[in-house]
Amino acid sequence: MQLVYSPASPFARKARMLILETGQQDEVELVEVASSPTAPNPQLTAANPLSKIPALIRTDGPTLYDSRVVTRFLDARAGSNLYPDDRIWEVLTLEATGDAIMDAGVLMVYETRCRPEDMQFEGWVDAQWGKIAGALDALDTRWISHLSGPLDMAQISVGCALGYLDFRHADRDWRKGRDSLNNWFAAFSQRDSFQTTAPI
Ligand SMILES: N[C@@H](CCC(=O)N[C@@H](CS)C(=O)NCC(=O)O)C(=O)O
DSSP: OEEEEOTTOHHHHHHHHHHHHTTOTTTOEEEEOOOBTTBOOHHHHHHOTTOOSOEEEOSSSOOEESHHHHHHHHHHHHTOOSSOGGGHHHHHHHHHHHHHHHHHHHHHHHHHHTSOGGGOOHHHHHHHHHHHHHHHHHHHHHSHHHHTSSOOHHHHHHHHHHHHHHHHOGGGOTTTTOHHHHHHHHHHTTSHHHHHTOOO
């Protein structure tokens, strides 16, 4: 199998962390591409018609895309139970929260990187940050007990989302006023799988 990824992508990082956590690194080759909404990479488009990273090319079935599909497949394949039945709806909702933080954070980057300067809209960028701030507050006040439980895909998603905020939006200071989330992330970010997949 091949995982089409970019080192900066938080969505691909979810899959890369899962691969390391479940010991599948010898079975998934990492194929690096550079792509953007305005300059899609042909190799990526061949794997995923939406030209979005990541995609998992399989030899025995169709290519999978959307990080949540890729991670669910790789988890099932390894039998690693990162989507445990007994708390599946919480895990999926929390994973969706992490993914939505990434979506908004990536869109903020695209606004300045992909749009001509005279078409950029600061109010729209701030509105994306508003979504992120709301999600961070929810994580800080409602989800710490779940985040502190046994490792699951929700924690990996939230960890990758916070790592992306540090990577691209450090100036927004997401930690301010969110001590519980900050403390959780300080411990989570010590994992080898997190450190090995740091964005560049
Ligand atoms: N929902 C998708 C989002 C993936 C995504 O937006 N990836 C970004 C890179 S971080 C991308 O490929 N963007 C290109 C585009 O939007 O055209 C997933 O979870 O895989």
